[in-house]
Each structure stands twice: as C-alpha cells, then as structure tokens.
Amino acid sequence: MDQQELLSLLALKKAPLIGDIMAKKLIRTFGSATSVFEQKYQDIAAIEGIGEKKAQFIKSKTLFPKAEKELQFIEENKLRYRVYYNEDYPERLQYCVDGPIIFFEKGNVDWSNPYTLSIVGTRQITSQGSAFLEQFMEQIAPLKPTIISGYAYGVDILAHKLAIKYDLQTVAVMAHGLNQTYPRNHAAHNKDMMANGGFVTDFWNDDTFDRKNFLGRNRIIAGLSEATVVIESASKGGSLVTAEIANSYNREVFAVPGRVTDKYSSGCNQLIKQSKAHMLTTAADIPYILGWQERNVAVQKQLFVELSDDEKKVFNHLKQNGQELLDIIALKEQMAVHKVASILMTMELKGVVRPLPGKLFELV
Known part of the structure; x- marks a missing residue:
C-alpha cells in the first residue's frame, strides 16, 4: 500500500x-x-x-x-495491518458496518478458514463451565475451527488454552495496543498464541487498557466469527454485549443453558428465553445449525453424537448393510416397527441418518 x-x-x-x-x-x-x-x-x-x-x-x-x-511502531515491530477495502481483510468483518477501517495484527493468523467461532463468557468461570468447555473443544476439534476470544480471565483464556491444546488456530482480540498484554500474567501464553494464531486490535500502541475499550473490542470478536458461543454469563456482562452485537450482524449465537438458580447461567438462559441464542448442549449443535460440512464423518459420528443402546443397534445395522428398509431393520434387530420408526426419527434429528423414498434409511 x-x-x-x-x-x-x-x-x-x-x-x-x-x-x-x-x-x-x-x-x-x-x-x-x-x-x-x-x-x-x-x-x-x-x-x-x-x-x-x-x-x-x-x-x-x-x-x-x-x-x-x-507507523514507525508498526514497522519496528513488524506488525501486519489490514485495511477494510483490501482483499486480505477478513471477509466476515467486511460485512460489519462498523468494522474497523484498519486493524493491526501480530502472530501467524490465517483468515481463510471457513469455520470460525468466538467463545466468550464470564471471568468467574465455574467448574461446570470449565468441564463443558473442555468437552466442547475436544468434540469440535476435528472440524479445525479458528477460535476467537478476548484473552481475559475465565472463559476467554481457557478457550485460548484449549484451542492450543487441540492444535486449533486461536486469535485474541485485544482492548488496547499490541505493545502490551492485559491481564499481565497472561503474557506467559503469548508465545504459544503467536505460534497458533496471534493477536489483533484496532487500538494504537499508546492506547492502554481501559474498560471503555471493551465495546470496540467486542464488536471485532463478534464480527470476525460465523457464530458466537456464550459458555457462562451472569445477567449482565460483556459476553451478553458481544452476543447482542453478533445478533445485530445477523450472526448465529449459541448459549449453554444452566439451572435457574445458578448465577452464571442466568445470562445464557436469558438469551435462550428471548430467542437471541440457540441452546447449546453438545458440540454437534454447531455444525448442525451452521450447516458445516463434516470433514470426517466417522470421527464426527463418534465424537459428536451420543447414541442410546437401541440407537447403536440401528447405527451398526445400517453401517453393515447400507440402505435398509425400516421393516427389515425391525425384523433383523428383533424390535417393534413403531419403536424402530421412533429411533430413526431421533437419529435423523441428530444428523446420523437420512430417510429415502420407500421407507429406506441410510447413514449420513
């Protein structure tokens, strides 16, 4: 340029x-x-x-x-910059009316990945939230999505660390210039972040950490992603703001439900109740709702979908025999026809089987 x-x-x-x-x-x-x-x-x-x-x-x-x-700072630190009217600007961010005219980047970031998720939530993540996020990242890893978050305490930093653990590209969007790290103790993860993705911001190097910068940071988190996932949130918080911004961009939002008595489930439950987010109970919900193509069907079926014992029988039957009539499945597996019909419907909703003309069924 x-x-x-x-x-x-x-x-x-x-x-x-x-x-x-x-x-x-x-x-x-x-x-x-x-x-x-x-x-x-x-x-x-x-x-x-x-x-x-x-x-x-x-x-x-x-x-x-x-x-x-x-400009001198950019050149001395070998930062990459991306301008909104250039081809290397992330496509999803181009569609955001308030996307930055220019933002800065350091690390090894590749914006060509078609699968991109933002993961946000409370800074006071609970043991239940941590366990869910760990399981979610393990299950979603075969699809190799880019994971975006804000490098804050709690959900953010755990999402980044798990992305690195499962060899996923991860990008931290910062609310300050790239000459600093906040929180400071997260600098211990900077090297791994740079190797597995990196950092972006539209703030200058002399812009220090300030809470008023969060709104600007959150719009980039929402704008870079196809969908935003809220793991845990109180009834008010920055993750809910990010979800609202994602909705304004016509992006999908997912929220993990919880008990009505749990403080850090109230925000997620609120999003679901107000139809501002899809209920997220398993990683399989992501490709199902977003229409992602599964890169390894066998792996996805095994990791994403929990099957009952009867569903496993039907699954194994179709795996061995290919396309099969409903009545034949019932006969060979010694189950009532109405029961097999119900099982197949459940498996269809899970994205495991698909119906064919003439009561035939096959694995997806």
Missing part, C-alpha cells in the same frame, strides 16, 4: 469523533483516505453527519505527526 494512503488511514482513524462508519463514508465520498485530507474544510463540513466541529478535527495539524509515530 502507498505509504501516504496508510498514513491517511491512520490519521483518519485517530481523528476525534470520526468513527469507522463515518470514516468509510468520507473515503467513499472522496475516493481514498488521502483524498479526504486534500479536501477544503468547507467541503468536508458539508458532508452529512460531519459539520464544522468534526471537519476541524479532520483538518487538525496534529493528526499526521501522530500517524507517523504509529
């Missing part, structure tokens, strides 16, 4: 009161970020939503010295 255009993008990103939506509008109007700064003050002010005050900020002489300093 032309260095002047990059400096202009950085300057526009730093201009007060000019968010990503307005920055994109300006670039669309004048043709490039560089062209925005070449315009006369009155022409910028005339753009709907800008006005005199914002135009003054854009024409400020302090923006480019700041941009040059940030």
Whole structure:
C-alpha cells in the first residue's frame, strides 16, 4: 500500500469523533483516505453527519505527526495491518458496518478458514463451565475451527488454552495496543498464541487498557466469527454485549443453558428465553445449525453424537448393510416397527441418518 494512503488511514482513524462508519463514508465520498485530507474544510463540513466541529478535527495539524509515530511502531515491530477495502481483510468483518477501517495484527493468523467461532463468557468461570468447555473443544476439534476470544480471565483464556491444546488456530482480540498484554500474567501464553494464531486490535500502541475499550473490542470478536458461543454469563456482562452485537450482524449465537438458580447461567438462559441464542448442549449443535460440512464423518459420528443402546443397534445395522428398509431393520434387530420408526426419527434429528423414498434409511 502507498505509504501516504496508510498514513491517511491512520490519521483518519485517530481523528476525534470520526468513527469507522463515518470514516468509510468520507473515503467513499472522496475516493481514498488521502483524498479526504486534500479536501477544503468547507467541503468536508458539508458532508452529512460531519459539520464544522468534526471537519476541524479532520483538518487538525496534529493528526499526521501522530500517524507517523504509529507507523514507525508498526514497522519496528513488524506488525501486519489490514485495511477494510483490501482483499486480505477478513471477509466476515467486511460485512460489519462498523468494522474497523484498519486493524493491526501480530502472530501467524490465517483468515481463510471457513469455520470460525468466538467463545466468550464470564471471568468467574465455574467448574461446570470449565468441564463443558473442555468437552466442547475436544468434540469440535476435528472440524479445525479458528477460535476467537478476548484473552481475559475465565472463559476467554481457557478457550485460548484449549484451542492450543487441540492444535486449533486461536486469535485474541485485544482492548488496547499490541505493545502490551492485559491481564499481565497472561503474557506467559503469548508465545504459544503467536505460534497458533496471534493477536489483533484496532487500538494504537499508546492506547492502554481501559474498560471503555471493551465495546470496540467486542464488536471485532463478534464480527470476525460465523457464530458466537456464550459458555457462562451472569445477567449482565460483556459476553451478553458481544452476543447482542453478533445478533445485530445477523450472526448465529449459541448459549449453554444452566439451572435457574445458578448465577452464571442466568445470562445464557436469558438469551435462550428471548430467542437471541440457540441452546447449546453438545458440540454437534454447531455444525448442525451452521450447516458445516463434516470433514470426517466417522470421527464426527463418534465424537459428536451420543447414541442410546437401541440407537447403536440401528447405527451398526445400517453401517453393515447400507440402505435398509425400516421393516427389515425391525425384523433383523428383533424390535417393534413403531419403536424402530421412533429411533430413526431421533437419529435423523441428530444428523446420523437420512430417510429415502420407500421407507429406506441410510447413514449420513
């Protein structure tokens, strides 16, 4: 990219009161970020939503010295940057109206993976939540999804660590510049994170950790993913905000249900009750709802689907015989026809079998 255009993008990103939506509008109007700064003050002010005050900020002489300093940091630290109108910008984030015009990245991140999940939740993860997340990651691992989270305490860091354990690419979206790590003790995982994915942010190196940055961070977490998974959450919290943002992007949301008396299940139960999230009880729910193609059918059946003893009988029968009539299955397995019909329906809902014309059934 032309260095002047990059400096202009950085300057526009730093201009007060000019968010990503307005920055994109300006670039669309004048043709490039560089062209925005070449315009006369009155022409910028005339753009709907800008006005005199914002135009003054854009024409400020302090923006480019700041941009040059940030560019120096990017070059010295060999950071990768991605611009919203370039081909290497993550496709899903391009569809987000408030996606960053530019964000920064370090590590070894590959955005070509079609399977991408964000996993979020409380910082006070319970033993039940940890156990579910461990099982979930083991079961979803054969599909090799990229796991995105926020590197915070609790659910976030456990999701990153489990992704590394199961050799999955994992990306941490930070609420500050990439010259620091927060929480500080999570720096112990930085090396593994860099080897298995990396870190991204749209904050500058001089932007330190601040709670007000969470909303900006959470929009990227939701925007990068096909779906957001909420493991545990109280009735209020950042993970619920991320889920709301994902809904606003028309992305799927999944939430793990829990007892109504459990503090850190209340948020998840609320999402499910309000039809803002699918109920997540097993990793199989993810490819089923999202329509992911199974890369290894035999492995998926074994890992994802829990079958009853009678379902295992029918499964093994179809595995050995291929397509089979319902009545023949009942006869050979010595079960009532109505019982086999019920079993096959349950297995169909689980995505294990599919019906064919003439009462024939086969494994998926």
